[in-house]
Amino acid sequence: MRRVTLFVNGTSKNGKAVAVYGTLSELLTVASNKLGIRASNLYNGKGGLIDDIVLIRGDDVLYVSEGDAFIDPQSDGKMSDDNSGLHTDWLMLNIGGHLFTTTGSTLVSKEPDSMLAHMFREENVWGNTQDERGAYLIDHSPEYFKPILNYQRHSQIIVNEGINLLGVLEEARFFGIEQLAEQLEVAIKSSNPPEDHSPLSRREFVRFFLATPTKSELRCQIEDIGLNLIGADLSRLDLRYINFKMVNLSRCNLTYANLCCSNLERADLSGANLDVSSTSLLFLFLWPSSIHMKPFLKG
Template identity: 30%
Template sequence: MAKDSDSSSMVRLNIGGKKFYTTIDTLTRREPESMLAAMFSGRHTVFQDSEGYIFVDRDGKHFRHILNWLRDGAVPTLTESKFLELLREAEYYQLLGLIERIHAVINKRKEDNELDTELTRIDIIKCIQSEKVRFRGLNLSGLDLSKLDLSLVDFSYACLRNVFFSRANLQSAKFRDVDAEGSIFHNATLRECEFAGANLRGALLAGANLQSANLQDACMIDCSFCGADLRSAHLQTADLTNANLEGANLEGANLKGAKLRNANLKGANLQRAYLRHVNLRDTHLEGAKLDGANLLGAIR
């Protein structure tokens, strides 16, 4: 970033080949905990090309919607497929306010079109209050279950696509073989959870506590685990292709047979992790801590 860190300073961005002009204030004010705010907070060095553009390797198709959200809180009118594309970008940039608004719009459309899931948030709360907490095999897609106490709940085999679990307490919950593609677990408590065989493709688990969680054989392609706590987690044969684990704590985690192609492990803590025979050739490990890790036979 330019040395002048004044909030009104102009910024030139190249998002996947599309060029944008904005200000530091726009990128930091509305979503101060986002990845964009962190990039331009003045705490990090951001490099510019010879024309003064800062390059971000993402599809720039929806970035104008990102900027409009940051400028005035505007959410565009899009088809559901385009909304899901915008949601993926919002997840990448960790724009929690935009993520919530997109989920709200999608859920409202489902209600208007009478495409309700088998249970509503109120139904879930009533079940918790009555201690009837088994939702095995149900379709709960698109529900907002954020901030609820769902510890020990059995969701096995359920359809949980695009469910919003942000900041929920899910300690020791069971998610065996669930379809939770695109779900949001930001800052959720998932200690000792059972995710064996789960489809978590594209899920957002940034900041989540997954200590000792069982994620064996889970599909976690394109997942975000930025800053997540995965100490002693079981990740044997999990598919973490393109996953973002930057700054994650994987101390003592078992990654035997895990697929890590193009995974981002920059700054991750892999001390005492089990990485025997894991292919790390296309994995980004800059700044990662590998003290005491078992790397016997690993490909680097």
């Protein structure tokens, strides 16, 4: 059995020794678990991309990346340029324990007046806030920062399924990326279904009524408003003990409905037909409402 030592791309500390077996995909899964990253690529010590597990020899030292290009661990987190012998502006970020590799220009050029741009345009901002690998430490959520970095790279909102856009919006506001924040606000607003205040039909109300357990109070109030039952036909229904607080019952047909012990606090009963027997109104809780009743009650 072969054994290799794995390091995060661009680093030479905190390596993990692992056994090599199975497929390259299985080794990348092991690397993800051992190093706490989403392993995508393997490089040898000279930066060669390993695309087949048979290329790995025992006691090899390998560098694992999340898809970014090879970074020489001796270059202090900067990617070397073999043609010029100079360093590019590649750098590493440690966001909540998750490593990201990007360039300074990516972080600065999109919105040069943002706080994120100032953080990486002015080196004295950081002081000693770098980890042992030279990655800049930022105590934020990596899952919310990833869409921020994608936007800096592609000028588009790219968010994986299951990521809460509100979290990404808060990150965009924190880093002062105003254009992204505006786009996220529009996306969040369009993703929320419009509030439906259209009247309920008799069938919809009965379904709502039957779905409520017998031991639970049936409350028709939703937050600071009530259900819209304008013109609904609720005649001959057993509506005892139902909480109709703030419900719009305007022009509702309540003929022979049993409203015993129902709560109609602040309900709108304007134009409602309350042609019911007096016994069905026993203990009916009537609070200030606009009520229109037939000239007399059957009794």
